[in-house]
Amino acid sequence: MLEPQAIAAAVREHSGVLFRAALGQGFSDADAEELVQETFATLLSARFEGRSTLRTFLFGILYRKCLERRREAGRELAVDPGDEVFESRFHTGGHWAKPPRGPEQDADAAEAAALISDCLKALPPQQKEAFRLREVDQEESAAVCNVLGVSDTHLRVLLFRARAKLRECLEGKWKRG
Amino acid sequence: MEARLTGLFSVGSCRETAARLAAGVLETGGFLERLLLRIHLAICPPCRAFARQLAALSAAARAWSASLASPARLAALEKKLLERLT
Incomplete structure (x- = not known):
């Protein structure tokens, strides 16, 4: 106590x-x-x-x-729809089919916060929390695994999916910007 | 473009590199994993652009979190919690 x-x-x-x-x-x-x-x-x-x-x-x-x-178990899908979006960026040999584009210049903090806000809302809670703990609170991987109750391998999958989706979402906004 | 060193070892395809970058291998991977990523990045502009996007994502997330509650709101919360809990 x-x-x-x-x-x-x-x-x-x-x-x-x-x-x-x-x-x-x-x-x-x-x-x-x-x-x-x-x-x-x-x-x-x-x-x-x-x-x-x-x-x-x-x-x-x-x-x-x-x-x-x-009242959600925070279960992770075995196949995530975002995985297909990531794969579609590459040719079968692993080359870039659609290379990354933008941002042309660094956005200021308020603008960047507004851009990512909607993208974050679309993430499943467990992916979002894994990403947030790592990127915002800068917790060590082992600590994030501890908080979420997941293995190191599972954490990598969560982070991959979160970052891949957020990047794709933001890229659309960067291009329009 | 696929960055590949012929001969001694492969530094992986762009797809593998992007997946490893997004999974956070550059921060948490083993020595060899990180070294191979760095070599790939050194010779592959599209993958460097991908890595820059991930860094922009990270900065945007920190700005977003800070925008969720003002310092005044946090101070008011702290005061209330101290009154209730201690």
């Missing part, structure tokens, strides 16, 4: 990233706040043994709470 002071320190340090993570999973402001509060309430009674960082431990609690709330 953590001391009240340690809980307060954890709130100060981690509530912001957890809140953004819950919002990023598509929950409303009110739901995200409730999920973060429940996460810290669970921490009060949990046994944190220091096998991961406290932040990774909290991400794990939050992720399970998000799944419960959504």
Whole structure:
């Protein structure tokens, strides 16, 4: 059990990233706040043994709470429709059939955030969370596997699918831009 | 264009390279895997463009996350949680 002071320190340090993570999973402001509060309430009674960082431990609690709330198992499709889109970019020999295009110049932060927002909404929750934990929170692969409860190989598949779809989606927007 | 060094070893097709880049092998792969990717990237402009797109994706995701809640909203949340939990 953590001391009240340690809980307060954890709130100060981690509530912001957890809140953004819950919002990023598509929950409303009110739901995200409730999920973060429940996460810290669970921490009060949990046994944190220091096998991961406290932040990774909290991400794990939050992720399970998000799944419960959504009542989705977060199952991954054996064949993902995005895989075909990726394959269509190449000739059978593995050469580029349609080489990558854009962005011509770096977008500013607000513009980039707006562009990717819609693309992220279309991702399945587990792919989105794998991508978010790696790219936004910059968690180590082992920590992401721990949070999502997946193997290292499965994580690579999740990240491949997330990045391949997001890249394809953004490329369409870059070309129009 | 397919980058391939003849002779000693193959550095993989563009399809394999793009798939490995998207899976994050450049950050988390073994030494040899990363080396082969780097060699392929050094000689293949389309795959370098693909890698640049992935980097732009990463930057966009960080900007998106930051845009989800303002610092003022986070401060208000922190205050509320501290009152309720401690």
